[in-house]
């Protein structure tokens with residue numbers, strides 16, 4: 001274990017901006033959520049009504065989770081943070097774990113470090129310490145901020161523990177995934193797919209049941225700590241156990257493999273490039289192929305599960321009250337439509353995650369000097385960049401179609417168009433990423449910031465009663481609610497124009513700038 | 517004869533670092549031109565400007581008659597570049613990378629590719645992440661040499677090659693020269709430069725401090741002379757260009773600026789010479805002379 005602490009210090013130095021920004025953003029979201037809710041629902045009666053409104057609508061329960069104490073201000077105000085917020089925390093744990101293990105190894109820096117006086121497991125241990133430490137810090141800061149907002153002390157710490165539990169569980173999943181694959185990209189993809197799967201598991205467990213499905217999901221477990229609703233502290237131990245088991249698996253695998261390798265040995269490949277690998281477009285397809293196909297499979301499953309939940313929504317109305325509310329919300333048809341529309345919009349946001357990540361490949365191809373090799377052949381800058389953009393845009397289309405196809409198969413209705421209606425907003429984020437790459441390549445991550453801002457505006461905007469023009473900044477605001485809603489072409493056309501405009505501006509800037 | 521490359525007054529800043537400071541470089545068509553200089557002196561930066569990957573802050577760069585920045589894409593079909601740091605896509609095989617790069621240049625020559633793979637003893641079916649450093653370098657070299665272009669820009673192309681492959685590389689470059697190709701070769705390996713280059717340019721702190729054939733350059737440095745004379749020497753120490761004079765009885769050792777050799781030899785023969793050895797400056801000395809920071 002020699003050399004762990006220097007590595008931890010090095011990692012913290014590298015992440016001295018990233019970690020505080022993440023913590024600040026997550027804590028900021030929580031605080032905004034509490035303050036917004038206090039204003040909207042000042043007394044127990046109004047809160048109980050609001051909670052019933054969420055617990056009674058399966059799409060919301062699937063999306064966020066259940067409110068286990070309807071009268072509790074904490075439980076109501078933190079419901080979105082319990083759901084989507086916890087997913088963000090899981091992503092943070094995952095990113096940190098992969099970033100300081102596989103990413104360093106692929107870049108060859110681990111070799112440099114490994115030749116120094118450090119133990120075989122030092123990097124893995126250091127990555128875990130950083131990820132667990134960050135989760136702990138996030139939990140404590142969040143708890144203290146919630147207490148400062150006036151929420152009960154026990155519930156606030158339970159909420160911090162719930163977030164920390166999700167963070168460390170996914171750090172464990174991250175270090176294990178990092179042992180399986182050779183590239184950090186695929187390790188992150190495995191982690192994100194795992195996150196999608198367990199989020200879905202919880203969604204099914206919380207709505208259609210059986211309920212124990214939620215207990216198989218780290219996200220579900222995190223919610224079962226039940227902050228502000230009769231805290232069950234022992235559930236945290238299960239999450240810690242999950243983290244421990246996955247990490248132990250990572251240690252075992254790490255001990256059995258060589259530096260720089262994954263689990264599978266390299267096989268010989270073709271001696272000649274095939275016809276497809278002919279130009280920049282062929283190369284871009286080759287580079288994005290694995291990730292597009294993986295994401296598409298995940299989207300298909302997501303669509304299929306959502307479709308099947310939607311198909312069975314009617315059976316959920318067991319009590320007369322809920323039945324009455326169903327009717328008020330537009331009957332079973334209306335409810336199903338609302339549910340599918342909510343899920344498809346999540347699909348749109350997730351497709352944007354893929355799109356941003358795919359477009360950021362432009363930047364990583366540049367920094368890894370692959371671009372230099374290509375641009376010194378007869379390929380123009382614009383043609384090179386366009387080849388990646390085209391593949392990513394087609395990738396977004398394929399993902400949404402896969403989700404629509406999955407949902408159509410299980411719901412029994414034709415939902416391809418409804419899914420595809422998400423595309424223009426998704427492409428706006430691809431465009432923003434390309435623009436950032438063109439103007440200031442160091443800030444390619446601006447796409448992420450934009451996505452987080454848009455999602456926040458969408459989630460918290462109504463709560464904070466933000467003015468319309470702020471809401472209108474988010475491309476997702478302008479999408480039709482499909483199925484069931486009305487479609488007008490104008491906003492979709494405008495969104496597409498904006499997307500193309502961003503990309504074109506980015507390309508124009510890229511043509512003029514130095515290689516960095 | 518026309519120039520394959522002509523750059524004048526190139527300036528380039530990175531933030532506060534001044535990478536190029538009025539660099540002039542001329543490479544004649546058909547020659548192998550050595551490009552030498554200490555670490556961080558601006559060789560790679562110059563090559564990237566010649567490739568239109570960087571835009572100079574000042575000065576002009578003309579490559580094969582076209583503007584390096586404006587005409588980059590069309591020029592690149594007529595040249596090939598081997599970068600100093602060869603970065604390959606980890607999950608493609610070496611063969612795929614070679615084919616891809618040559619197709620993008622629009623010039624593939626299957627016969628030559630096969631011959632080069634054999635000469636460099638490279639297995640094209642391996643994934644590039646599984647290659648050793650030298651083998652990655654060979655992928656880039658084979659791709660460049662197989663593409664049959666007019667101009668080769670090579671940035672330390674033999675870093676990591678074993679001596680056998682280094683010899684193979686030299687043979688290849690000589691072949692290219694015989695076929696009328698132009699080569700700009702940045703290198704730290706002096707024996708390689710001495711063996712291959714018709715002319716060299718030496719760069720320091722972002723400007724070319726010397727340029728010419730090796731014998732031209734040798735002219736500017738000192739020749740070491742050891743002589744046994746018929747009697748004690750006289751007047752040697754007052755001659756211009758004499759350094760480190762060491763007289764012990766009839767034996768003399770001295771260094772003399774190569775362009776002042778005449779007068780020194782005249783003085784020695786006037787005393788009478790019994791034996792004499794003279795050593796031209798080694799290339800090492802030549803470069804140390806240029807690389808070292810002069811007052």
Ligand SMILES: Nc1ncnc2c1ncn2[C@@H]1O[C@H](COP(=O)(O)OP(=O)(O)OP(=O)(O)O)[C@@H](O)[C@H]1O
Nearest residue numbers: 516530533535553554555556557558559560561562
């Ligand atoms: N992208 C960049 N950003 C900032 N500084 C740079 C960049 N590229 C080069 N430099 C600086 O410009 C100077 C010249 O670098 P360059 O790579 O051209 O040197 P070189 O002669 O190729 O050196 P070497 O022999 O080590 O390869 C160095 O001081 C380097 O630090």
Ligand SMILES: [Mg+2]
Nearest residue numbers: 559560600671
């Ligand atoms: Mg260099």
